[in-house]
Amino acid sequence: MKTADIEAIEVELFVDALRRRHGYDFGDYARASLKRRIAGIVAELGCRRISDAIPLILHDEDILPRVLGMLSVPVSEMFRDPQVFLGLRTHVVPLLQSYDQINIWQAGCAYGEEVYSLAILLEEEGLYDRVQIYATDINDQALARAEEGVFPLKGIRSFADNYLKSGGRRSLTEYVHARYGFAAIDDRLKRNISFAHHNLTADGVFCEVNLLLCRNVLIYFNRTLQNRVLHLFHDSLARNGVLCLGRKETLAFSDLAGRYQPLDAAQRIYRKVPALDDAIVPTVR
Ligand SMILES: C[S@@+](CC[C@H](N)C(=O)[O-])C[C@H]1O[C@@H](n2cnc3c(N)ncnc32)[C@H](O)[C@@H]1O
Known part of the structure; x- marks a missing residue:
């Protein structure tokens, strides 16, 4: 199996862990940007792979605000467009x-x-x-x-x-x-x-x-x-x-x-x- 295919499985496992453990469902977020955000979280948490971050999602009580902060993209400007x-x-x-x-x-x-x-x-x-x-x-x-x-x-x-x-x-x-x-x-x-x-x-x-x-x-x-x-x-x-x-x-x-x-x-x-x-x-x- 190609690395990209394994990563795609990891993304689904990550999303599933977040939904089942914390009740936040990112399952219907567009995949390309979601993958980029998850890669950012993995780096920020000091993990090597997405699957290394999943135990933190499951067991770290305080992780949710950090993860939600990193999954969302609060980029804006005054009078944008x-x-x-x-x-x-x-x-x-x-x-x-x-x-x-x-x-x-x-x-x-x-x-x-x-x-x-x-x-x-x-x-x-x-x-x-x-x-x-x-x-x-x-x-x-x-x-x-x-x-x-x-x-x-x-x-x-x-x-x-x-x-x-x-x-x-x-x-x-x-x-x-x-x-x-x-x-x-x-x-x-x-x-x-x-x-x-x-x-x-x-x-x-x-x-x-x-x-x-x-x-x-x-x-x-x-x-x-x-x-x-x-x-x-x-x-x-x-x-x-x-x-x-x-x-x-x-x-x-x-x-x-x-x-x-x-x-x-x-x-x-x-x-x-x-x-x-x-x-x-x-x-x-
Ligand atoms: C790119 S910003 C848009 C900001 C502003 N509306 C603008 O157009 O400049 C996207 C915002 O949507 C929020 N967001 C993403 N998913 C959301 C959800 N499921 N429910 C509510 N807000 C969400 C993010 O946290 C982020 O602040």
Whole structure:
């Protein structure tokens, strides 16, 4: 048997150990990136082979947060893909303006760059006092940092460029302050954001939302899991709710494709449309 085939068996054993011992199921994550992450864990744990790491997964009580931290990819930036934020300003803000209370779920929030970008946008559009944003992730270490809202100063120049390209009306320095070599998010932007652990592969709907952003997370899943998570999103969205996916993600393959209308197809912003059988059919007497 070739080394690559043996490694493929080891990956499945690793995933099985994690699922059966800790209840986290990575079985439907796309294989190429999952293999790379597992190789990183093996090196970090000082093991020679994947199978050497499996006893640690089974017997080390404290290993789970480390392993989840290394399996997830909390890479992000403020106003990442600025055109998406421009699309939200242009097509979604006018819809949200008609609501007194706006619930938003941002799934896969990483270190918080995206949720604070959204908070800035909503503040500038005069909507922030009406919103409650739930920002969730599977990675507790990332969530803790997101809640702090502190970023390395070196990224700020490109965040500021993105902000202007996204239609930002002021200067990013009004919201992000240099502090001891770091960039800290202004506390007033944190007031309507709650951070919480939520695992998209296992946890259910926790709130009905008017806007749901989940960008650059589905790319790590295979099609079966992507479709399951898209069903979770559909169930979470209120009537006419808006879904925003990553630019490399799509719902075109999903059985739910017909249940959305594009608001800005290029930026993957869609509006949920009522199904025909949701319509109120007048009773015939
Ligand atoms: C590449 S980051 C995307 C961050 C941000 N949404 C963006 O587009 O810049 C992917 C995030 O998804 C999270 N993630 C991966 N699997 C997850 C799961 N099963 N449930 C919830 N979050 C998950 C990771 O921890 C990571 O923070």
